[in-house]
Amino acid sequence: MTQIDGVNKKATIYDVAEAAGVSKSLVSLVLRGDSAVSPTKREAVQKAIKKLNYRPSRNAQNLASNRTKTIGMVITEYENLAYSNVLIGLREVFDKQDYQILLTDLHTNPNLHGDAVDALVSMDVEAVVLFVEPANLNTEGLSIPAIVVGARESTVKGADLIYSNDYLGSQIVLEHLIKLGHKNIAHLSGLGGIAGNRRKAYVEIMQEQGMPRMVYGESQKTNQLGGYLATKELIASGKPFTAIYAANDYIAAGAISALAEVGKSVPGDVSIVGYDNAPIAREYAMKLTTVDDMGLELGRQAAEQILKHLEGNKSQKPKQIVIEPSLVIRKSTAKKK
């Protein structure tokens, strides 16, 4: 940092070079940990870096090296933490390879043009992980690998798909509830393809079992409010039910509160199962039985897949990887009384 007219200006590689009495190239070598630098000069450079509080410009580095070692991840919104295990899984793999992960939600400046993917591509990420329903994202002619996590279908041509087996998920939920003696099991659904898959499975399985089908909230958002409103509808319908299968954990949380409002307790009066094993489900106060969508594993696999694309032969065929979900039994389900 040099002082010019009382204003701090960021130090550049040239400032460091001058301070250390070497060339900019030598500084660059030290920066990148090249072993062919003499200890004396290395030390001098490091001292200069510290003294000037020099931090290399990523923009310049990226531009010059044509590598950013950065992977972009798009999520719907930060508040819906369903992505958190996926992120952990991604980082587990990418940390080892010195890749950075750039997380961004769908929020975009209304004045500006592009969407989240545009922003990421503009920043030269080397690949994108999409943990959103990718329908309205501009992925046209994307020139970097894209991995869609969670959704079974994708508009991203050539993208790999990694998702958890929703049919199986619905199956183990319903098996669990049926084993507990429940016959009147309602389903809380929501907008979007993922909720749709879970709903389809519910309908099929209930039909096979010859049990009544009750689906609510199909046109709601898949969040707490949606779950709350759907449950209100369910209650208003007057149909008998002793268990609820919610398409995700946030919907389940909404359901619990709607039930509480009419004096129904969980699992005393109604058993509830969610889906995703989001942090909210783990909460000490909630203890929600849920389907673990194996987010961690989804993240790991996504990372491995990306690495294959980046390092391996460029022209891999798009792959689909299906992960088996598993049931996490907590406190929100109980035997039918």
Place this chain on the structure above:
Amino acid sequence: MTQIDGVNKKATIYDVAEAAGVSKSLVSLVLRGDSAVSPTKREAVQKAIKKLNYRPSRNAQNLASNRTKTIGMVITEYENLAYSNVLIGLREVFDKQDYQILLTDLHTNPNLHGDAVDALVSMDVEAVVLFVEPANLNTEGLSIPAIVVGARESTVKGADLIYSNDYLGSQIVLEHLIKLGHKNIAHLSGLGGIAGNRRKAYVEIMQEQGMPRMVYGESQKTNQLGGYLATKELIASGKPFTAIYAANDYIAAGAISALAEVGKSVPGDVSIVGYDNAPIAREYAMKLTTVDDMGLELGRQAAEQILKHLEGNKSQKPKQIVIEPSLVIRKSTAKKK
């Protein structure tokens, strides 16, 4: 995107220029919405952009223009959503000014050098918002404006401080509980300066009131598990209590579940108040009475402050802004029986 040897390469401004039959400078003008471009050429350029799926390189733009129009925000971890209102407040202001916000947690690649602030500065953000206890962040000689939000003290020399009045917060919590008839009010605290301030206020006020002081969890992390463990301690102590003031909402959530384990209900047996009005407190299933730390307002003020730094005279004196918190009464508190 041009095809070379079967590999997609990103289009550059030159590719667009060639396709549109103009110079790169003209493309640049169109990109930046310059009004001095003839409609014909503008259209031609836009068509070429679309056709080539061109997305300008932020790295090159940033480097050339010496502006990034980007503000960095550091949070502790994504799962602790206490930051979410602050982010909304920031975006409210910055969207209008076409600034982008880059969010990052404290996670850093263990192999790599710098911390979150280093990473942000390397990306040439124009200012940083720190919503963490900044103690172990390298803010030495930072040459861009830094705003510390939430914490009352900071090691960032020259940083503005924007925080909510913790003393007042503790005061309104305790007033509320006392008015409900509670006398034995325990406090669940945690590590860090913010929890420390709330604790100090609790101790002072209880002393003034001549009521028993019970502080637990001082050495715990300020999250759910910390709250859970602290509550276990409190229960094990055998001391009588009918209300709990938790230093934040996550601690409160942990407390609720610890109480549930020993058959105590909220607010039937124990009233609980949290702090921060994090999303978890709003949850339909939890309905936690809490202190709203006015995160939205903190975010707005932080943004305004940054804009003043960026646009105004460079040598502003560091400022401290204190926001008044307010109590949000939900369902976790009730009259003492």
Place this chain on the structure above:
DNA sequence: CTAAACTTTTGGAGCGTTCCATTGGAGCGT
């Protein structure tokens, strides 16, 4: 019809790095 005054478009330098080809020494054997 020409000069002046705009308006639109353009080439070139520069942003802070990386990377490559090259230089300049040191060390060695003869």
Place this chain on the structure above:
DNA sequence: ACGCTCCAATGGAACGCTCCAAAAGTTTAG
């Protein structure tokens, strides 16, 4: 003392943009 090899260090081009000064084109007025 000489040429060789080997290693450390360097200068310059390049990355994809922006921004400025200048060129080219268009309009207006006399």
